[in-house]
Amino acid sequence: MQQKKLHKTVETITSKEFNSEKEMLIEVLNQTVENEDINITGGRIWKLDKKSATYKLLYQVGNVEKIKNNFKVKISDYPLFDQISEKRTILGDEKNEVLREKGILKYSASGVGSKIKLNGKSYYEYLLALNNENVNEQLKYNLSIIATTLTAKLKQQRSSKKADFLEAGIDKAREIQKSILPEHEYQFHEYDLFGVTKPAEIVGGDFFDYLEIGEDNERLGVALGDAASKGVGAAAEAMYISGALRMASSFEIKTASLMKKMNRQINKIFDDDKFATFFYGELSTDKSGLFLYSSAGHNPPFFLKKNSDEIIRLYPTGPVFGPVPNAKYKVENINFSGGDLLLIYSDGVTDSANREFENYDDERLIKVLIKNRDRKVKEIALAILNDVIKFSAGGKYSDDKSLIVIKRCENNH
8 A cells, every 4th residue: 555545544544533542543443343354363562661660552453363462561571662653653572471472573663743752762642563475675664654643633633723814914825835946937958847735725735846957957857745733833844844855956956866855854843743755856968768756655657658558657766755764766758759658646636536525546646647648748747736735625635736747849759
């Protein structure tokens, strides 16, 4: 399951009214285990007991033998607990003999909620542990997304629901955000580009950018980011990511290093309930039409060859920015021929819903892209955006919508 989709799944579960935090955590865990797309076979919720310096079992579900209710594990017995505050999610071999006898041989846990000081160190108030046939990096990434989303929801519930924003402050935020976005249309050697963003509110968490790289502008960086929230907070996160990208790109570092550095910085600066998806690629003057790209959990852009209706999806090459500070990112590539198209978009496009709560989805987007493939990039982009807006008119769910269309001129092969 895509990480952004997993985030929205957990958001949907937690959008209901619950009588307690425990009830909400249990519901998320139960539905996570039942969801075949996530591939989780069981799990446990632990709560920090500050007085006894232990984590007490709050709830358990799944296909392993049940642990005794209110079972406790001492923090001093698990040095890995000290790493959770820093790394959010950890994997390891289970050493507790009682748990091993129950068939729990691998350890996977992620911190949820606020951090509490204990003996000079910080520990999350809840731990979410999941079982899977393979305790691997993918489980780690999925667990981090679930824990991050739950933490955000807990913070929302505990904070005041009153929003006392000064209109002048919001207007200023809008002006700043507009100032960091590039002009919609851009031409780079043999390529035409058009980008556009439409926030769900006055300001939003999406952004895109074009970055000229090298003394002779022999490369062009193309980026689209999506902070996983809406409104003023998301706009601030988007502006920070945009600024970090421009600063990092000025040093002309390689794409994999750029992604790794940005992820670490976002992990350091953002609250631990925040994350962002991000797609970055580079066009060049290379005659073969080489396009190098890396994706931090972003929904796959669509690559459409001129003489084919087959869509090539550019899948993520690493996890979303934020929850996993030491994540690595691969770099992949495609080659543009004359007339080839690339559509980069945020999930606010495909997740837009109509009155019947039906999503716009990938297939509708692909149909509009293919139908308009022979038009100019601006016309293609606006045709897509208008179709999405028309489809979702009257729908209750709305998210920021952004897209970039790139096309190589047809007289170049």
